[in-house]
Amino acid sequence: xxxxxxxxxxxxxxxxxxxxxxxxxxxxxxxxxxxxxxxxxxxxxxxxxxxxxxxxxxxxxxxxxxxxxxxxxxxxxxxxxxxxxxxxxxxxxxxxxxxxxxxxxxxxxxxxxxxxxxxxxxxxxxxxxxxxxxxxxxxxxxxxxxxxxxxxxxxxxxxxxxxxxxxxxxxxxxxxxxxxxxxxxxxxxxxxxxxxxxxxxxxxxxxxxxxxxxxxxxxxxxxxxxxxxxxxxxxxxxxxxxxxxxxxxx
Amino acid sequence: xxxxxxxxxxxxxxxxxxxxxxxxxxxxxxxxxxxxxxxxxxxxxxxxxxxxxxxxxxxxxxxxxxxxxxxxxxxxxxxxxxxxxxxxxxxxxxxxxxxxxxxxxxxxxxxxxxxxxxxxxxxxxxxxxxxxxxxxxxxxxxxxxxxxxxxxxxxxxxxxxxxxxxxxxxxxxxxxxxxxxxxxx
Numbered sequence: 001x002x003x004x005x006x007x008x009x010x011x012x013x014x015x016x017x018x019x020x021x022x023x024x025x026x027x028x029x030x031x032x033x034x035x036x037x038x039x040x041x042x043x044x045x046x047x048x049x050x051x052x053x054x055x056x057x058x059x060x061x062x063x064x065x066x067x068x069x070x071x072x073x074x075x076x077x078x079x080x081x082x083x084x085x086x087x088x089x090x091x092x093x094x095x096x097x098x099x100x101x102x103x104x105x106x107x108x109x110x111x112x113x114x115x116x117x118x119x120x121x122x123x124x125x126x127x128x129x130x131x132x133x134x135x136x137x138x139x140x141x142x143x144x145x146x147x148x149x150x151x152x153x154x155x156x157x158x159x160x161x162x163x164x165x166x167x168x169x170x171x172x173x174x175x176x177x178x179x180x181x182x183x184x185x186x187x188x189x190x191x192x193x194x195x196x197x198x199x200x201x202x203x204x205x206x207x208x209x210x211x212x213x214x215x216x217x218x219x220x221x222x223x224x225x226x227x228x229x230x231x232x233x234x235x236x237x238x239x240x241x242x243x244x245x246x247x248x249x250x
Numbered sequence: 251x252x253x254x255x256x257x258x259x260x261x262x263x264x265x266x267x268x269x270x271x272x273x274x275x276x277x278x279x280x281x282x283x284x285x286x287x288x289x290x291x292x293x294x295x296x297x298x299x300x301x302x303x304x305x306x307x308x309x310x311x312x313x314x315x316x317x318x319x320x321x322x323x324x325x326x327x328x329x330x331x332x333x334x335x336x337x338x339x340x341x342x343x344x345x346x347x348x349x350x351x352x353x354x355x356x357x358x359x360x361x362x363x364x365x366x367x368x369x370x371x372x373x374x375x376x377x378x379x380x381x382x383x384x385x386x387x388x389x390x391x392x393x394x395x396x397x398x399x400x401x402x403x404x405x406x407x408x409x410x411x412x413x414x415x416x417x418x419x420x421x422x423x424x425x426x427x428x429x430x431x432x433x434x435x
Contacts, residue, residue, distance in 0.1 A: 001434055003427055010395070017283060020367055022363055032271055
């Protein structure tokens with residue numbers, strides 16, 4: 001290949017715009033609040049963790065803190081400050097009631113959740129995540145049905161309630177086999193932790209069909225499970241197709 | 251955005267958070283895109299872009315208009331952060347799998363978006379093949395080649411970004427292309 005051909009190749013191999021909107025949004029919030037926090041030195045993480053929303057913040061910290069650089073810390077600080085202000089200004093009715101309790105209350109009274117459970121009553125509500133006033137929860141019905149729901153804590157409405165088929169016994173066994181052979185999972189199980197719940201999760205992504213060259217949207221069924229040890233809990237995502245633990249979060 | 255407007259916005263951003271937000275909105279895509287083209291990894295691009303913007307925010311008051319545009323200054327910070335990423339041993343410098351392990355468990359939507367973006371990136375085999383060879387070059391050649399061909403920057407602007415004379419950029423580009431040509435044979 002001569003130089004001209006190489007230049008042509010370089011000019012034609014353009015990469016289109018690829019972006020992660022969630023990263024763009026979160027980084028913006030973190031940057032703006034990092035700047036804000038510099039001008040408000042009296043607000044610190046330790047102050048925040050002593051506040052009434054300690055539970056919610058700790059939940060965030062569990063999900064966000066990792067051995068990463070400064071921006072991660074700022075991101076956590078930013079989100080924590082946003083949460084405090086959201087609670088103080090946007091959700092005055094919440095003072096004295098934790099976001100977790102509120103999410104549970106909304107879910108229990110939601111006709112959409114009841115419908116997704118096939119008319120069954122809610123037995124337990126597990127809060128997976130609370131961010132930007134949106135709670136991601138898993139609802140278990142008395143008859144064993146499971147619904148994934150998104151709860152808007154500001155408007156107090158369930159915005160999405162999706163029921164779905166459960167994992168087969170074979171899939172559950174496979175998930176457990178994969179998880180229990182993972183060294184990270186083994187480590188906590190050796191400490192006496194127990195696997196509490198195994199549920200499906202659906203992951204959708206684009207894939208090139210090797211035969212036709214067409215881009216297809218593919219949805220795969222993975223498993224998610226909870227491991228409990230006293231007050232500690234871990235979430236584990238298992239890719240059933242590739243046979244590996246994709247993530248484990250304390 | 252014209253130069254005057256940008257200059258006024260940068261001055262405001264030194265004391266005004268919202269103005270910095272406007273600059274961020276204006277340049278996020280460019281910087282993320284540049285880092286992605288240098289690293290060919292969505293997750294690394296996320297981390298490096300974040301670092302670059304935090305550095306820009308922290309050092310904004312030290313930025314003065316001395317023949318270097320704000321966008322070039324941002325590119326320069328991003329270029330330095332990429333170099334840091336590849337040269338320093340950091341706890342967060344880890345494989346794709348390790349990085350994904352530290353993601354929030356419950357953020358399934360974000361993970362789906364990440365998987366989709368990775369799938370989109372993997373579709374562009376021509377780019378990835380070229381990137382593989384470019385990444386074997388010394389960073390000084392990688393920088394000029396990516397800025398010239400993937401970011402469509404002119405030699406003068408590349409000089410601004412890298413803090414080099416136009417003639418030096420031209421020479422680096424010439425030698426970099428020659429080395430890349432040999433690698434692609």
